Amino acid sequence: MAKYIVKRMAIGMVTLLIVSTVTFFLMFLVPGGPFLAEKAPSAATLKALEEKYGLDKPVPVQYKNYMLRLLKGDLGTSLKQRGREVNDIIFTRLPVSARVGGWAILVAVVLGVTLGSVAALNRGKAIDNVIVFLSTCGIAVPGFVVCTVLMYFLGAKLNILPTFGLTSYKHYIMPVIALSFYPMSYISRLMRSCMLDVLGQDYMRTAKAKGVSQWAALFKHALRNAILPVVTYLGPLLAYTLTGSFIVEKIFTIPGLGDSFISSITGRDYPLIMGTTIFLAFLVITMNVVVDIVYKLVDPRIKLG
Amino acid sequence: MSQKQPFAIKVGPDKEIPLSFHLNPEDFEPASDSEKEELVTMRESVSFWSDGIRRFRKNKLAMASLVVVIFMMFFSFVLPRFYPYHYAQQIRGSEGLAPFEYSETELAAKEAGEKVFPHVLGTDTLGRDIMARIMMGSSVSILVGLVASAIILIIGSTFGAIAGYFGGWVDIIMMRIVDIIYTVPDFLIIILLSVTLKHPLMALAEKPGFGWINRVGVGLISIFIVFSLLYWVGMARIVRGQVLALKEQEYIAAARALGASHSRIIRKHLLTNCIGTLIVTTTLQIPSSIFTESFLSFLGLGVSAPMPSLGSLAATALDGIYTYPYRLFAPAVTISIIILAFNLLGDGLRDAFDPKLKS
Numbered sequence: 001m002a003k004y005i006v007k008r009m010a011i012g013m014v015t016l017l018i019v020s021t022v023t024f025f026l027m028f029l030v031p032g033g034p035f036l037a038e039k040a041p042s043a044a045t046l047k048a049l050e051e052k053y054g055l056d057k058p059v060p061v062q063y064k065n066y067m068l069r070l071l072k073g074d075l076g077t078s079l080k081q082r083g084r085e086v087n088d089i090i091f092t093r094l095p096v097s098a099r100v101g102g103w104a105i106l107v108a109v110v111l112g113v114t115l116g117s118v119a120a121l122n123r124g125k126a127i128d129n130v131i132v133f134l135s136t137c138g139i140a141v142p143g144f145v146v147c148t149v150l151m152y153f154l155g156a157k158l159n160i161l162p163t164f165g166l167t168s169y170k171h172y173i174m175p176v177i178a179l180s181f182y183p184m185s186y187i188s189r190l191m192r193s194c195m196l197d198v199l200g201q202d203y204m205r206t207a208k209a210k211g212v213s214q215w216a217a218l219f220k221h222a223l224r225n226a227i228l229p230v231v232t233y234l235g236p237l238l239a240y241t242l243t244g245s246f247i248v249e250k251i252f253t254i255p256g257l258g259d260s261f262i263s264s265i266t267g268r269d270y271p272l273i274m275g276t277t278i279f280l281a282f283l284v285i286t287m288n289v290v291v292d293i294v295y296k297l298v299d300p301r302i303k304l305g
Numbered sequence: 306m307s308q309k310q311p312f313a314i315k316v317g318p319d320k321e322i323p324l325s326f327h328l329n330p331e332d333f334e335p336a337s338d339s340e341k342e343e344l345v346t347m348r349e350s351v352s353f354w355s356d357g358i359r360r361f362r363k364n365k366l367a368m369a370s371l372v373v374v375i376f377m378m379f380f381s382f383v384l385p386r387f388y389p390y391h392y393a394q395q396i397r398g399s400e401g402l403a404p405f406e407y408s409e410t411e412l413a414a415k416e417a418g419e420k421v422f423p424h425v426l427g428t429d430t431l432g433r434d435i436m437a438r439i440m441m442g443s444s445v446s447i448l449v450g451l452v453a454s455a456i457i458l459i460i461g462s463t464f465g466a467i468a469g470y471f472g473g474w475v476d477i478i479m480m481r482i483v484d485i486i487y488t489v490p491d492f493l494i495i496i497l498l499s500v501t502l503k504h505p506l507m508a509l510a511e512k513p514g515f516g517w518i519n520r521v522g523v524g525l526i527s528i529f530i531v532f533s534l535l536y537w538v539g540m541a542r543i544v545r546g547q548v549l550a551l552k553e554q555e556y557i558a559a560a561r562a563l564g565a566s567h568s569r570i571i572r573k574h575l576l577t578n579c580i581g582t583l584i585v586t587t588t589l590q591i592p593s594s595i596f597t598e599s600f601l602s603f604l605g606l607g608v609s610a611p612m613p614s615l616g617s618l619a620a621t622a623l624d625g626i627y628t629y630p631y632r633l634f635a636p637a638v639t640i641s642i643i644i645l646a647f648n649l650l651g652d653g654l655r656d657a658f659d660p661k662l663k664s
Contacts, residue, residue, distance in 0.1 A: 011481075015488045022494070026501040140645035142596055144603045144619055145637040148626065152634075156627050243492040247603060251623065262604060265500055273500060277493045284490040 005293055012289040019281045023274045024066050028059075075275030080267050086275035089260060096166060097249065097256035101241040103172060104179035108237065112184045113230060116191025117223065120199065131188060138185025143244050147178045147251045164253040175248050182244070183237050187230055194226040201225075231295050235288040242280055357581070360657040367653020373646040381444035389422040390434035392441035393611040399424070400432040404631065426635055429621075435632060442613040443639050446595050449525065449614075450647070453532040453594035458587045460533055461540025466571050468541070469548030480545070483538045495531045495597065499606040502527040524609045528598060536594070540586055547579040581658035589651035592644040599640050615640040 050056045057065075069076070075086035119131040154174060155163035162171050198204065199222060207217040245258035253259070257276065264272035351359075361367055390396070399408035404427045411421045426435040468479035503523050510518035518526055551557065552575065560570050576583070601607040602616030615636040622632035 011484055011488060015485050018485060019489060019494070023497065026497060029501045029505050136649070137641075137645060140592070140648050141641045142599050142603075142616075142637075142644070144600075144616070145641055148619065148623060148633055148637060152626055152630055156630075239490050239492070242490075243600075247600070250604070261496075265496065266605065268500075273497065277497050281490050281493055284493075285488055288488055 001296070004296060008289050008292050012285050015285050016282060019285075020067070020070055020278055021063075023277055024063060027270065027274060070278065075278065076271040078264075078269055078272045080264075080269040080272070086272055089272065090257065090276060090279055093255065093257040093260045096254060097242075097245050097258055100166070100172065100175050100179065100248070100254060100256065101245055103176045104241055104244075105183070105237060107176055108180035108183035108187060109230065109234075111180070112187025113191050113223075113227060115184070116188035117195050117218075117226070119188065119192045120195030120226075121218075123196065128192075132192070135185035135188045135192075138181055139189070141181070143178060143182060143247045144251065146181045147174075147248055150174045150178055151251065166252075166254045166256075171252075171254075175252050175254060178251075179241060179244050179248050183233075183240055187233060187237075190229055190233060191226060194229050195222060198222050198226045228295070228299050231298060232291060235284070235291040238287045239284045242284065353581070357658040361653055364653045364656060366649055367657070370646045370649035370653060373642065374650055377443065377643050377646060378447065381440055381447055385437065385440045385444070388437055388440065390424075390437040392433065392437045392613060394433060394437075396428065396432040396434070398432070399428050401430050402428045426631060427629075429632070435635065438613045438618060439615070439635055439639055442615040442618050442636060443643060445525075445608055445612060445614045446598060446616075446640060446643060449528060449598040450591040450595040453529060453536070453598075454587045454590040456529060456533045457537045457540050457590055457594075458583065461537035461586075462544045462576060462583060464537065465541035465544030466548050466575055469545035470552055470567070470571055470575060472549075476545075480542075483541050486535060486538045487542075489535065491535050492597075492600075494535060495528075495601065496604075496606060498531050498534075499524065499527045499601060502530060522609050522612055524602075524607050528601060528607060532594060532597075536590070540590070543582060543586055544576075544579060547582055548575050551575050551578050585651060585655040585659045588647065588654050592647040592651070595640070595644055595647070615643075 047056075073087070075090070078084045078086055078089060081089065115131050115135070119128045122128045151163050151174065154161045161174055162168075163174070165171055166175075204217065204221060207221050208214075212220070242258070245256060246262050247258075248254070249256045249259035250262050257280075260272070261276045261280075263269075264276065385392070396408070398410050402408060402424050404425060405423045406427060407415065407421065407423070415421050424434050424436065426439065428434055429438070464479065464483075468476045468483075506518055506523045506526055509515050510523070548571075557570060557574055560574055565573075598607055598614065599616035599619075602614040603620045605617070605620065607616060608614045618636040619633055619640075622629065622636070626633055
């Protein structure tokens, strides 16, 4: 087990190293360097700035300094929002995204597991067909389509929900639905096929034969076994929620991390782009490692190695 | 037929198994010609393809999705050639028309007896026909899906086959690379690359011999680069798994004994024998590539203007959601239909050609 954890963490570290190295070298592809601004600074100012940030040094030295700064958790300073540290921006924006994303993940997992189980228990009946049809459509519809359809019907036509900002509980409803739609469909498909698999197992018949009540068999035996693959999906789910938040926060103008990332791209705020990328990559990679380890811990049948 | 035995178990209407070690001498008589003929199967042997196609034809949903895919191909590649408006053509005086509305000059032309083709979905604020733009947009989306999947197929299958075939430390190193790329958060790198690759590619397009970059568009090229860097790992894993099983087969040993080179064995024997998996995985890759492209274009990172994509059309229509909702819904519905049809087609192909792969 320890060997597996070490191996998994090592791969995670290497991935992070690669992502940050790639980000560093991509910086050099950007024309004008990091001090590109609307008003071009004079040659002397530029030289002073380069000296201050160590950009006059050879590339390997710069790379070393950059990596050392990263290790300390310093992601640099924003270009457009003068004097604000990237760290500062990330940590004021993150809680907003985390609240919306957290609700979305909760809704996706709870509804996805329920719908998938209901479909599997009623295999072949009308309700199963409806759930399968909806979840097949759900994984085919891009996030921005869900957002705009919701916005048009609930926001513009019926005018029952606010379409921008995030000040009351009502503001959460549409973004959370939009963000959880795809993962919910995915989880319910996954859950349905796993549940069907588990329901056909011998131990389910044994449980029934020894007189376990239907509900106890369902919760103690079927659900616990069928839910394992959903655990592995939690890593990709976090990654999806983050990327989905780019679109959802842009459309519903929510002041979260996704919104700041997208505006940093359109505003060419390179340090903010790089910093956010590395931060989000760190989040996703850590989550993947944790999920993998948890999965091995939860399911004793899985071979370690 | 066997004679009555004193101790026997009845196993069928006229068959009994004797409960003794006495052998029935009748069983050892040579078969007559008529008996021999009965054993000859008259059915033609079913090949891999005809079996798969037969199974695919039975699947109504898959056949329906195939029809939709063919229709969407027709809609996006053939129809624009006969459609009277070009996607980048700005018609003076016809800005912001509603569906089937005519501008004053067009009405005058109609009065004079000329035939004027209606703007089925109206025109946008620059006087461009929206229907023409949606056709072009869906052809861009489908093309991106096809080309990206082809790139992924080539890189992924080669990489996976080499890793699986050679095994040992080659396999270990190659699969570690795959493991690492697999854990890279792909969307972040895609966004990062499409932001930073734009300028170097534009500079490259200025140089002689690289003019084609401008024709294809810098946005599209960076999407393809990103796909070929990151998205092939899933394919590589699947192909490696297949090759690991296939390379132990006798015909591979036979090919090796006959002196076939490594590359010949991989190309002619291993990859051709996992063709079912390759087809299915590639088909299922198409909708996910289209999905990614529309996501990028929606954020303004995909194809560059004036070329439309369904994602960028939806993004520009977002501002007018209250006044012109159809401008938003037309590309949104089109992209959903395309992705859904390709998804169902892939599922159908998987059930028909590769039932083992079903997850």
